Amino acid sequence: MTMAKRVQEANVRQGEIYDKSNFFSEMQNTLEDCLKNGLMDTYMRYIKEVGIYAAMTGRSA
Numbered sequence: 001m002t003m004a005k006r007v008q009e010a011n012v013r014q015g016e017i018y019d020k021s022n023f024f025s026e027m028q029n030t031l032e033d034c035l036k037n038g039l040m041d042t043y044m045r046y047i048k049e050v051g052i053y054a055a056m057t058g059r060s061a
Contacts, residue, residue, distance in 0.1 A: 003027055003046045004053070024053065 007026040027050050034043035 003030060003049055006030075024050075027053065 004023070004027075007023055007030070010026070027046070031043060031046060031050060034040070034046070
């Protein structure tokens with residue numbers, strides 16, 4: 001399951017409206033958690049996704 005899908009499902013479960021700024025923030029928080037917990041394989045998989053999302057939306061990663 002991609003990080004984007006996980007974040008979107010979490011937002012739906014919480015009854016929140018899916019929003020780009022929340023999505024980007026959650027992606028960054030997940031990456032920070034990966035680093036804190038030593039999950040480098042997961043971090044490396046998702047850092048590329050953050051870069052693609054940032055490029056698509058004009059945000060800085």
